[in-house]
Amino acid sequence: TALINSAEGKRGNPESKPPYPAEEGYRNKPTLLSNVETFAWIFEILDKNIMNADKKVFSLSGDVKNRGIFEAGLNISVNDILNKYSGGFSEKQGFALCGGASGFFIHPEDYDIPLSELYQSDAGITSLYISEDSRTLKDVMLYILRFFADESCGQCIPCFTGYERIHDMLSDYCDVEKKALAIAESMSASTLCGLGKSVLTPLKSYFKFIKRDSCD
Numbered sequence: 517t518a519l520i521n522s523a524e525g526k527r528g529n530p531e532s533k534p535p536y537p538a539e540e541g542y543r544n545k546p547t548l549l550s551n552v553e554t555f556a557w558i559f560e561i562l563d564k565n566i567m568n569a570d571k572k573v574f575s576l577s578g579d580v581k582n583r584g585i586f587e588a589g590l591n592i593s594v595n596d597i598l599n600k601y602s603g604g605f606s607e608k609q610g611f612a613l614c615g616g617a618s619g620f621f622i623h624p625e626d627y628d629i630p631l632s633e634l635y636q637s638d639a640g641i642t643s644l645y646i647s648e649d650s651r652t653l654k655d656v657m658l659y660i661l662r663f664f665a666d667e668s669c670g671q672c673i674p675c676f677t678g679y680e681r682i683h684d685m686l687s688d689y690c691d692v693e694k695k696a697l698a699i700a701e702s703m704s705a706s707t708l709c710g711l712g713k714s715v716l717t718p719l720k721s722y723f724k725f726i727k728r729d730s731c732d
Contacts, residue, residue, distance in 0.1 A: 517541075518669070518709060519549060529671050530709035578613075578646035580605045594627040597644060610650035611725065616643045617660045618714035620721035621653065623728055650729065657722045658686055664715060675712035678703040682715065693723045 520542050522528035541547025548555075553573055572590055574597065577583045582603030588596075594612050598605050609624035614631060622634060631642075647656070665679035678699050685692040696719060704713040 520547060529669055532708055572642045574601075575643040576601060576646070577644070579610075579648040580646050590632045591630040593630050594622060594644065594646075598627075598646070602646070605646065605648070608648040610647040611653055612647070613645040613656060613718075614643070615717075616645075617663055618710075618717060619643070620717050621725045622721075623725055625728075653722070653725065654686065657718065658683060660718055661686065661715065664711060667711060669711075672707040672709075672712055674703045675707045678712070679715065682719070697723070 517531040517533065517537065518528045520537060521531070523542060537547045537549050539546060541549070571587050573585055573587055574592075575585045576597060580598070580602035582601060586601050588601075594614075609627070611624065612622040612627070613619055614622055614635065620635070626634065645656075647653070661679055661683040665683060668676045668679060670676045682696045682699055685696055697716075700716045700719050704716050707713060
């Protein structure tokens with residue numbers, strides 16, 4: 517809805533739903549909003565009657581030799597990607613971030629598990645960032661929080677203030693899991709657009725990762 521408002525010459529703020537864009541969007545007409553890959557699949561579905569795509573376009577970045585995009589099956593694992601597409605990587609394994617800023621962290625011990633199992637039914641998560649040093653995990657989490665804080669339009673107070681609070685808490689303190697997740701849950705339940713809901717998944721996986729490491 518923010519994109520539609522911007523396209524109509526208005527301020528790019530989100531609006532409450534319903535009505536949804538597919539019912540009433542650009543110029544009050546039914547509007548489809550999605551990424552290019554989703555629209556590209558429409559032809560395959562209509563022309564070849566493919567209802568369940570078994571391949572996706574993945575992106576690979578971080579501490580690997582070959583950074584870029586490739587097509588692979590949904591049952592691929594992090595180790596499969598590293599061995600087949602990375603062109604070489606360090607034997608030091610820190611963590612992987614799957615799904616970008618709103619995705620989740622993957623522990624090296626789970627690198628052999630198919631991504632489709634790790635993210636269950638969400639087949640849209642196909643970007644992968646590889647870090648060879650687990651000590652940068654907190655830095656990446658703080659970067660994600662700062663990114664979302666800077667991107668917040670300020671319309672929803674829980675989002676506008678929540679990202680700043682969680683960022684400051686993680687920067688200055690260690691034992692903040694309960695408070696940080698409580699703020700994230702509140703943001704997810706009370707904001708108009710997806711930005712305020714985006715932090716919950718990476719934040720949960722971040723705390724799960726560091727607790728797992730502390731127990732090893």
